[in-house]
Amino acid sequence: MTAMDRPGLGIGLRVLSGVLMASMLVCVKAVSADVPLGEIVFFRSAFAVIPLILFLWLRGEFPQGLATKRPMGHLLRASFGALALFASFAAIARLNLAEAILIAQLSPILMAIAAVALLGERLTVWRVGGLALGFAGVVVMVWPELGADGASGMRFAGLLLGLLSAALTALALIMVRSLNRTESPGAIALYFVLASMLGALATLPWGWVMPSSGTLLLLVFAGLFGGFAHIAMTLAFRYAEATRLAPFEYIALLWPILADLLIFRLSLSTSFLLALPLIMLGAFTAAAEKTRSPTRPA
Incomplete structure (x- = not known):
């Protein structure tokens, strides 16, 4: 075992990352009824900068590590990521956390398919099967909302925004x-x-609000949780292989389910319970290709 091969630490950091990310989403959902979307995105991003810069400084990568040979590549990745963040937070305001996170599981499936078109990677049965299962789950979730209005119409809009966020995230991951x-x-x-x-500052003309002290605290914690979640994820892949961490990707869905039940007092819908195994099996199928393709190009 090398100094960098510490699977127990890697797994612990991956689980911690999921807890921190769920905590961020709880903060976002808690303020979504009172704070405009752009303002939430701004605070989440602004306070995520603090742990990220600290992390880079401790690694000796700040500021010299910010030099880049591909500014346009960063612009594309950042643009896709920022738009995905807006769509994700808008979906969270309209859906249960567990539903929003479940739809987000489509991102790696969509990335695998997008890699075929954008990076010239080969189309495999694992990718097609994962996509088919994932979208079967989405149909199960969306079907009851077709033709709905009122509160159900808001939920349908949330599902569409979740799909948009997953697609934009897939494009951002391709750029990464x-x-x-x-x-x-x-x-x-x-x-x-x-x-x-x-991007969030550009929404100022649409009106921001002066948050109460409690709401401001939640906005600040949303950013800090998000920043530390990214750091924990980065370190997890430093200490353990991606294939070893893959099963723990699905544990991350447990925390939003608990938050819905225990914090927001929201019940799990029948469509969610039916879609859950389909989407998760689709994500697992797409991920299984990594363990069965040892000669896959880096």
């Missing part, structure tokens, strides 16, 4: 894979949050 060949992971993350801040 491309940038990782030459760019620092810290720089990729920092440019993303800075772009999200700028």
